[in-house]
Amino acid sequence: MLFNSLEFIFLFLPISLFIFFFLGKYGYHRLAITWLVTASLFFYGWWNPRYLLLLLVSIGLNFFIGYTLNQLNSPVRKKTLLILGITANLIILGCFKYANFFVSSAADILGINFNLQNIILPLGISFFTFQQITYLVDSYRGETKDSKFVDYCLFITFFPKLISGPIVHHSEIMPQFADKTVCQFNLENMAVGITIFSLGLFKKVVFADNIAAYASPVFNTAAAGIFPTFLESWIGALAYTLQLYFDFSGYSDMAIGIARMFGIKLPVNFFSPYKATSISDFWRRWHITLSNFLRDYLYIPLGGNRKGEIRRSLNLMVTMLLGGIWHGEGWQFVFWGGLHGAYLTINHEWNVLQKKYDLKTDNWLSLKLGWFITFLAVVFGWVFFRSENMATALIIVKGMIGLNGLLFSTQIIESGLKKAFIDISILLAIVWLTPNVQEWMGKYDPVFNYEKVKKLSSNSLFWSRLQWQPNQTYALVISVLTVIALLHLTKVSEFLYFQF
16 A cells, blocks of 8 residues: 555545544553554555565564563573574565576576576565664664563554655664553644645655656666667656655655654654765765664674774775665666765765865865765766666766767657756755755654754755744645645556665
8 A cells, every 4th residue: 555545545544543543542552552553564465465474474583583682691692593583584585685686697697598487575575674683683782671562563564664664773663652642642743744744745746756757768768778868868867866856755754744643753764865065974864764774783883984994995885785785686786886885985085185184175165066076976876776777777877978969859758858957957956955844844853853863954044934833824835735746646656665
């Protein structure tokens, strides 16, 4: 079931909220939590009931391992069990997500013709697998001793974030489930939640789905072996850059908004990433919960920056390569991860040179130059991320550097150059010049630990005066945006990150 479907908006969500608060009103906190687990499993099973069994087995196995880790006193046994638990999770993930890739790559290397039947990727397996790994690590550290099975089920299956995150930490959300006031209806939570959900829905169905009309033809044409020109390649790359942002940040906003209606604050996942002035800054703003996971559970355990410059660069490269592989099967994801590993390494070496020679880079010109270079680097990276394979990506990259000619024709992009230029310019202006949803809702703590990301805000006096307020004017604005978004719900449109 999609967040942007009529059955979710007008049936599943209202019924789930009504029963949850009805049980809470009469003091049945545990029943309300159990109801939320049931609703979440129904939500997941709506896509394919067969994979409910996989999800339930995974939950049972990890809860048992976590419980055992909390009981063991021997450090050696605890570490062994932790390694076994993480390995089991990664094997399950690998079998479903990468079996076809590994087999086809091996067949290519050996020169034989052999293919596995396509294995259907269970929805959200990457996200709930990572989340259960965080639980095992927290259990190893003795931080989950009071966990109850039903609470753990909700921690994994809570439907607003089950399919595509945000990836939440045990300590961020379990205390909120345990709070008995969570199932008491709260008007402010409902108003804030509906507003954030509506803005996310608008970003997805109005911005992301419409700008995709410029990206898909260019990438599909390149995949067919036809070479797009300079202008066509840039339109396709910029359109996908915007589509991906509005699609995934729209989904994250909808997840945060739905959770807030239930009284739960999820962590922020996006904070104006295309305003970043360096690639390190970009990864502090893009898919924040995944970045934090890779940092806390991979980069730092590898040694982080504690073992010298060379080892730090190696750790960065390994972390980003695995981050790329996590996103999907195919050499293009490996290359994309390696490319960002190289970007980050260069960025850190530049920081070292700045300190060594006392270079001043906090002036306006340096910041704008840093922002421009960062944005271009990210756009080039997205070409590999979006392409079906390396050959397709290289065709578009050649076009972007002018090797396929400069002309523009309406054979690939039927709406014409002028309309494409205007639409892309408007969305670029929105991502560069306007506040994000969290900034706009800042007075009402829209996300968990908002103060931590608030420091990334531009603190514009103009926009701060237009912050959201629970009044008739903003109710009217949100109502109009919601109606426009609902009128765009004319076809099934899955979120891009569902494939990961």
